[in-house]
Amino acid sequence: MAASCFFYMFFKPVYILILAFTIVIDFCAGILIERTNDATKKKAWLITSLVANIGILAIFKYFNFVNSNITGFVTLFNLKNNIPYLNMVLPIGLSFHTFQAMSYTIEVYRGNHKAEKRFGIYALYVMFYPQLVAGPIERPQNILYQFHTRKYFNYDNAVTGIKLVAWGLFKKIVIADRLALYVNEVYGNVGNASSLTMFLAMVFFSLQIYTDFSGYSDIARGTAKVMGYDLLINFNEPFKSTSIAEFWRRWHISLSSWLNDYLYKPLSISYRNLGKIGISLALLITFFISGLWHGAGWTYIAYGVLNGIAIIYELYTKKIRKKIFSKLPVVINTYLSRLIVWLYLILCWVFFRSENLHKAKTVFAKLFEFRFSLNFVQLFASQGPLKFASIIFTLILFYLMSIVSKKLPDRYNTLYIFFLVFIIVIFGENVTSQFIYFQF
Amino acid sequence: MSHRNSSISNFKRFCLKFLCPFLLLMIFFGCAFQYIFEHTIILKTNIGGVYKVNRIINEFHPQEIAMFGSSRMIQTIIPDMLGPNHFNYGLNGISDNVVLFFLNEEVKKKKTTPIIINLDIEGLNSGLGSIMYYLYNINYKPVQDLVDKEDKPYYHISFVKYYGYFELYLKDYLSSKIELTKYSNKGASIEKNVLLPADFAEVVKRRENSATNFNVDPKLLGNLLGLITKHIDRKFIFVIAPCHPSCFKNFKNENTQLKYIEMLRSYKNVRVLNYSKAAYPDSLFFDTKHLNYNGAVKFSKALRDTLAKI
Numbered sequence: 001m002a003a004s005c006f007f008y009m010f011f012k013p014v015y016i017l018i019l020a021f022t023i024v025i026d027f028c029a030g031i032l033i034e035r036t037n038d039a040t041k042k043k044a045w046l047i048t049s050l051v052a053n054i055g056i057l058a059i060f061k062y063f064n065f066v067n068s069n070i071t072g073f074v075t076l077f078n079l080k081n082n083i084p085y086l087n088m089v090l091p092i093g094l095s096f097h098t099f100q101a102m103s104y105t106i107e108v109y110r111g112n113h114k115a116e117k118r119f120g121i122y123a124l125y126v127m128f129y130p131q132l133v134a135g136p137i138e139r140p141q142n143i144l145y146q147f148h149t150r151k152y153f154n155y156d157n158a159v160t161g162i163k164l165v166a167w168g169l170f171k172k173i174v175i176a177d178r179l180a181l182y183v184n185e186v187y188g189n190v191g192n193a194s195s196l197t198m199f200l201a202m203v204f205f206s207l208q209i210y211t212d213f214s215g216y217s218d219i220a221r222g223t224a225k226v227m228g229y230d231l232l233i234n235f236n237e238p239f240k241s242t243s244i245a246e247f248w249r250r251w252h253i254s255l256s257s258w259l260n261d262y263l264y265k266p267l268s269i270s271y272r273n274l275g276k277i278g279i280s281l282a283l284l285i286t287f288f289i290s291g292l293w294h295g296a297g298w299t300y301i302a303y304g305v306l307n308g309i310a311i312i313y314e315l316y317t318k319k320i321r322k323k324i325f326s327k328l329p330v331v332i333n334t335y336l337s338r339l340i341v342w343l344y345l346i347l348c349w350v351f352f353r354s355e356n357l358h359k360a361k362t363v364f365a366k367l368f369e370f371r372f373s374l375n376f377v378q379l380f381a382s383q384g385p386l387k388f389a390s391i392i393f394t395l396i397l398f399y400l401m402s403i404v405s406k407k408l409p410d411r412y413n414t415l416y417i418f419f420l421v422f423i424i425v426i427f428g429e430n431v432t433s434q435f436i437y438f439q440f
Numbered sequence: 441m442s443h444r445n446s447s448i449s450n451f452k453r454f455c456l457k458f459l460c461p462f463l464l465l466m467i468f469f470g471c472a473f474q475y476i477f478e479h480t481i482i483l484k485t486n487i488g489g490v491y492k493v494n495r496i497i498n499e500f501h502p503q504e505i506a507m508f509g510s511s512r513m514i515q516t517i518i519p520d521m522l523g524p525n526h527f528n529y530g531l532n533g534i535s536d537n538v539v540l541f542f543l544n545e546e547v548k549k550k551k552t553t554p555i556i557i558n559l560d561i562e563g564l565n566s567g568l569g570s571i572m573y574y575l576y577n578i579n580y581k582p583v584q585d586l587v588d589k590e591d592k593p594y595y596h597i598s599f600v601k602y603y604g605y606f607e608l609y610l611k612d613y614l615s616s617k618i619e620l621t622k623y624s625n626k627g628a629s630i631e632k633n634v635l636l637p638a639d640f641a642e643v644v645k646r647r648e649n650s651a652t653n654f655n656v657d658p659k660l661l662g663n664l665l666g667l668i669t670k671h672i673d674r675k676f677i678f679v680i681a682p683c684h685p686s687c688f689k690n691f692k693n694e695n696t697q698l699k700y701i702e703m704l705r706s707y708k709n710v711r712v713l714n715y716s717k718a719a720y721p722d723s724l725f726f727d728t729k730h731l732n733y734n735g736a737v738k739f740s741k742a743l744r745d746t747l748a749k750i
Contacts, residue, residue: 152447155454162458385620386611414458418465425470430604 001120007129008092015091018056019127025052026101027122030108030115042109049105053098060090065296093133095293099258101126104140106262113140121147130223134216136234136254143229151228159413164222166420167405171215175398177429178391179208182383187353190362196372197379198363202346205353207395210238213252242337244310244344255293259286280312287311294352299360303351310344394427470599477606481613482576487514487622487629488612489573492529496545497577501527504551507627508542509558509679510534510567515730516558516681519626521740522747528627530558535567536660540667541586547671554675561683561697561716563655564664571595572605623733630736631726640722647686647728654697668707675709677750680716682739684728688717713746715739 009016029049033042064085071081104125107113116122124147131138186193186201193201217234224231232254241247248256264286271278284305291304314321325333354360380388401420408416482490496506503525507513513530520526529542539557546555568574571590577583578595595601602609616624623630635643668676680701688694701712724735731739 150443152443153451153454154447155450155457158450158454159458384611386607386614390607414461415465417458418462418469421462421466422469422473425600425603426473426606428604 001124001127004124004127004129004132008127008132011092012089018091019097022052022056022098022101023123023126025049026105026126027116027119029105030122031117033105033108034115046105046109050102053102057094057098059086060088060094062292062296093135096135096137097126097132099137099255099293100139103137103258103262104144107140113144116140116144128224128229130220130229131231134213134220135252136217136220136232137258138232138254139258142232146229154228157228158226159410159417161222161224161226163413163417164218164225166222166417166424167401168215168218168220168222170401170420170424171211171218171398173424173428174394176208176212176215177431178387178394178427179204179211181387181429181431182391183208183353185383187359187363190359190366193366194371194373194379195367195369198366200379202350202363202367204391206342206346206349209349209352210235211398239342240338241341242334243314244307244341245314247341247345248307248311255290259290259293263289276315279315283311283315284308298357299351299354302357302360303348306348306351310348390427397423397427466599474599474602477602477609478576482609485609485613485616486627487616487624488609489531489570490576490609492531492627493573493577493583495527496529496542497580497583500549501525502551503553505553505556506542506546507556507558508539508546510539510560512560512681512729513558514628515630515726516628516736516739517556517679517743518623518628518630518736518740521737522744525553526556526626528625530627531569531573533567533569534573535560535565535569536657536664537566538568538586540660540663541582543664543667544582547667547674552673554677556677556679559678559680559701559712561652561654561680561687561691563653563697563700564657564660565655566657566660570605570608572602572608575601575605623736628736630733631730632733633726634723634732635726637722640725640727643727644684644686644722647684648689650690652687652691654691654693654700656696656700665707668710672709675711675750676707677747678704678710678712679743680712680714682718682720682724682731682735683716684720684722684725685717686728711750713743715742718742 005016008019026049029045032045036042036045067081067083067085070083074081104113104116104122108115116125121144125138125140125144128138128143183201183205186197187205190198214235221231221233234252234254236250236253238247238251241250264282267282267285268279271281274281287304287308288301289304290307291301294300294303325337328336350363351357351360354363405416482488483494485491486495505523505526507517507519507526507528507530509530511530511532514528514532515530517528517530519528531538543555543557568587568590571587574583574587575595578587578591578601584591594603615622615629619632621631621633623632678701691697701714704710705712718739720731720735720738724731724738726732726735
């Protein structure tokens with residue numbers, strides 16, 4: 001708990017008060033929800049908790065976004081928006097711990113979990129430092145009970161944890177940061193890029209975001225594991241997905257399952273009378289919120305909505321696609337589906353990576369110029385042939401290591417960790433770069 | 441109690457089965473890799489910072505005429521064109537505090553050869569360049585004093601100290617061996633590429649819009665003059681390499697620079713060769729402050745002729 005407080009306060013000490021405020025509210029709301037038998041009162045306490053959490057999220061994350069949109073809207077009518085902008089830094093991991101806190105009160109309200117009686121344990125549930133900044137978004141069922149048992153040093157936990165941390169660091173420092181140099185260069189100078197370079201940057205970004213975010217999740221899970229705690233698995237080989245729906249069951253699992261349980265399911269139940277249209281509506285709203293969760297910007301909303309549209313498309317064309325694809329051999333069918341899903345996601349991530357919609361438009365315009373010139377300065381994005389070769393080499397290494405890590409017996413753990421650390425020292429990028437999801 | 445005992449035995453097992461073998465492997469393979477890498481790559485790259493820093497500290501070449509300076513030295517003067525004993529110690533990104541370090545090491549040697557020093561049009565300033573130049577000799581006191589605040593504890597741990605730089609060392613090595621885009625010669629590394637006229641015009645425009653200021657750090661000046669007066673037996677030849685005319689378009693205090701040059705010239709063992717306004721066509725520049733290969737050839741010839749007269 002002390003380590004978590006220190007970790008949080010390291011960034012901006014005063015923000016601990018905001019976190020403390022929501023922790024107190026949610027802790028009390030949980031107990032009060034459990035104590036009362038009156039459904040209206042239960043609901044009132046739940047709403048109090050949700051309003052406190054969403055309110056803080058709205059003020060810190062969305063106020064300026066809404067305000068800028070109001071300004072844009074009223075300007076159309078030659079009016080002036082006098083609402084001032086807030087000059088505040090976003091507290092670290094706000095979106096993550098807010099969702100985690102909300103899942104607690106909702107679960108207590110639904111009767112799926114008992115209210116936590118010990119304040120320190122509940123505070124630790126929200127603030128547990130390995131996953132405080134970028135998840136995984138934990139559920140009370142998975143983690144709260146673990147805080148009640150005293151932990152002792154365990155060899156297996158320590159080695160498994162260190163293995164996960166080393167693997168996460170490898171993904172982040174060797175792969176993601178290396179890819180970032182290329183991607184940032186191309187996205188920073190779209191005008192100088194050819195269609196081929198742009199496409200490569202988009203492919204590299206898809207790998208960067210995966211290795212960056214899943215790398216952090218591995219580090220978080222590994223750190224917790226060393227201490228004896230098991231956090232949720234957040235990624236399950238997402239690029240093996242044969243549909244966008246499957247992708248969201250494999251990518252950022254803790255968020256998608258949160259949205260599924262607390263948003264999509266209730267919405268689809270409410271719209272069940274509308275049949276497929278109801279499901280589509282529920283999907284669209286869920287993915288709109290998912291986009292908005294990622295960031296206060298139209299690019300993130302576009303990213304979310306595009307994913308939602310793809311799942312709706314899959315829903316409506318399921319039978320036809322099955323009929324067409326069933327004629328193909330299974331191997332081709334699987335790999336073709338994976339490729340299509342990946343290509344679609346690559347296009348969606350253009351919105352995620354672009355600072356605004358105009359930038360995304362510029363990127364697409366460049367891509368669809370279809371100018372595939374083999375100018376080496378363009379192709380290497382001014383990083384030189386060695387850097388480009390090192391990207392390719394480390395990606396191959398990453399692929400091989402992924403295979404090895406699954407098949408390697410535990411007795412080789414020391415060797416495996418040594419090899420990872422050795423590679424990190426040799427190939428690690430010595431740059432100061434945050435994890436992408438820290439901004440959320 | 442049993443939990444506690446189990447915890448202790450688990451920790452012992454962790455130390456014996458994981459930590460010790462891991463550390464041993466890291467030490468053995470780390471040191472082996474470092475040794476091989478240093479002796480096959482880093483110290484074999486004579487255009488690299490490590491090689492130059494190590495050469496000035498640990499090697500003695502009685503006939504060598506050392507040339508010190510920033511990127512305007514490494515990218516501008518071809519040693520072989522000046523004579524068989526010249527060596528270019530120029531380093532990208534460094535400033536005069538590093539040049540002074542090189543000078544101090546050079547004057548420690550019992551030699552009487554002249555020393556050629558690049559004089560930047562911005563004056564006498566501080567700048568370390570990349571820390572990677574100094575890592576091999578990081579425990580040498582003058583290097584430690586030079587690196588000062590940039591020093592980090594892990595720079596003193598074998599193998600780990602090169603974290604993040606292995607690729608850059610390899611890049612320098614390959615660049616000097618393959619000479620794909622740069623010509624290498626006794627420490628010099630000169631751009632073969634020529635910018636397209638439109639790109640060069642853009643560079644010129646940027647230069648014209650940015651001010652050039654001549655500043656002299658009094659502490660560095662004191663050290664430099666102290667060195668010059670103390671080593672009267674050594675000839676200090678300051679060279680100002682050609683600059684594109686755009687560098688002078690927005691030169692705030694050119695008079696101060698000229699006074700500074702005159703002040704240096706007042707010392708008996710100092711020569712200042714000012715080529716900054718030599719009329720070189722655009723085609724000989726890589727950018728506004730650096731010549732390309734053809735420019736370097738022309739300038740080196742001119743410098744050779746002048747040096748012959750001194």
